[in-house]
Amino acid sequence: MKNNWWKIVAVILLSYTIYFGLMGTVPRRAILNESIRNVYFHVPMWFAMIAMLSTSVFNAVRYLRSNDLSYDIKSVEFTNVAILLGILGCATGSIWATFTWGDPWPNDPKLNSVAISMLMYFAYLILRGSFEDEQRRARISAVYNILAFSVFIPLIFILPRLTDSLHPGNGGNPAFSDYDMDSQMRRVFYPAVIGWALLGTWIATLRVRIRRVSEIED
Amino acid sequence: MQELRTLIGKEITLEWRQRYALNGMLLYIVSTVFVCYLSFRLKSNQLTPITWNTLFWIILLFTAVNAVSKSFTQERAGRLLYYYTLASPQGIILSKILYNSVLMLILSLAGFGFYAFVMGNPVGDLPMYLLTIVLSSIGFASSLTMVAGIASKAENNGALMAILSFPVIIPMLLMVMKLAKNAMDGLDRSASSDEVLVLLALDAIVVTLSLILFPYLWRS
Numbered sequence: 001m002k003n004n005w006w007k008i009v010a011v012i013l014l015s016y017t018i019y020f021g022l023m024g025t026v027p028r029r030a031i032l033n034e035s036i037r038n039v040y041f042h043v044p045m046w047f048a049m050i051a052m053l054s055t056s057v058f059n060a061v062r063y064l065r066s067n068d069l070s071y072d073i074k075s076v077e078f079t080n081v082a083i084l085l086g087i088l089g090c091a092t093g094s095i096w097a098t099f100t101w102g103d104p105w106p107n108d109p110k111l112n113s114v115a116i117s118m119l120m121y122f123a124y125l126i127l128r129g130s131f132e133d134e135q136r137r138a139r140i141s142a143v144y145n146i147l148a149f150s151v152f153i154p155l156i157f158i159l160p161r162l163t164d165s166l167h168p169g170n171g172g173n174p175a176f177s178d179y180d181m182d183s184q185m186r187r188v189f190y191p192a193v194i195g196w197a198l199l200g201t202w203i204a205t206l207r208v209r210i211r212r213v214s215e216i217e218d
Numbered sequence: 219m220q221e222l223r224t225l226i227g228k229e230i231t232l233e234w235r236q237r238y239a240l241n242g243m244l245l246y247i248v249s250t251v252f253v254c255y256l257s258f259r260l261k262s263n264q265l266t267p268i269t270w271n272t273l274f275w276i277i278l279l280f281t282a283v284n285a286v287s288k289s290f291t292q293e294r295a296g297r298l299l300y301y302y303t304l305a306s307p308q309g310i311i312l313s314k315i316l317y318n319s320v321l322m323l324i325l326s327l328a329g330f331g332f333y334a335f336v337m338g339n340p341v342g343d344l345p346m347y348l349l350t351i352v353l354s355s356i357g358f359a360s361s362l363t364m365v366a367g368i369a370s371k372a373e374n375n376g377a378l379m380a381i382l383s384f385p386v387i388i389p390m391l392l393m394v395m396k397l398a399k400n401a402m403d404g405l406d407r408s409a410s411s412d413e414v415l416v417l418l419a420l421d422a423i424v425v426t427l428s429l430i431l432f433p434y435l436w437r438s
Contacts, residue, residue: 064434113389116385116388116389117385119381119384119385120385120386123381123382123385126378126381127368127372127378127382130372130373130378131371131372136371139434139435139437140368140371140372140435142434143368143431143434143435144368144382146427146431147364147365147368147386147427147431148385148386150423150427151385151386151389154389154416154419154420154423155388155389158416159389159392159393159416162412162416
């Protein structure tokens, strides 16, 4: 119980998010209308994905410093969850884009950057698959993980801001929070970010434990 | 410094002795350009400057991947092991990056010359375009050298080199293409200063990471 309180917090926060996300009052905006509720799902998923990838890189660095394979398992499982959250983020985003921008995949720099970074992390999984030796696989994929993350950050945060983008906060557009979210929405948005990040961590820790058990069985 | 000079000297000697590799790369870029020329010949008047620019950078991208991917596979594993006992890993990666930059510079300038010769030259600001080629050669070489090092450790490294390098190089390629387009349209140079800075920053990130990460890579 002492170590599991955050799982209960995750369940409570996400139930709160889903209930108030669908039932709470939201400001009326042109074009967005009711679809503004997607802010509680689409945006926090990306935040959670970035948190998962950061954890993965942190574990990759720890692996390189200690040569302890348990860090490698954590690193790959956090990346897997990040990829899952990324796919969900793309899916929620393209539903949203269909109703507001009129196209499920508009030609937008942010979307293209995300597509590239997903390719980068799929390549990471393929790279892992091409090694037999565990230590070697762990070391080389940790090196690639760090390299990929340091390309991911400019790709997501810097390059889209240099060009015109449909996304708020890019290309001189003000960020969402500056003009669209009122205090009512913030009360749901911030718990949603924490909730999705905790859920991602939960999935990752479960998968790490499954891997450890299956290794003992082998 | 002495170590770096010796290592670069070694790379150049090696390349000079195996001239077929360098000549092969030159022939590769020339024949690719010629294939493009033949394919577009019927409609050469309709080749818009933007297509001209994009085509050139795609040719250079493939040349770069091909040229750099051999930098770790050219020598046998036993000989690489021998270098590692003699030199520091930082010296080895830095010498490879510098050597590949020079190689890319030669290939891309030769490629540009031939491309402009057969496909016409709509560039407005030629010095700026050449600067873009210089910056891109250094950038491509530095990011691809590290990826080539990673790919050379895996068994199936030809296919792996392509899938690992394309996503990593795309941010740089997009910046370079934008910079090249500004130069081609002959825009005022102050309009391109942002792109030059971002490009230099990306180069700096990749080179620093290579220096930090390569020591972990060569041990395996």
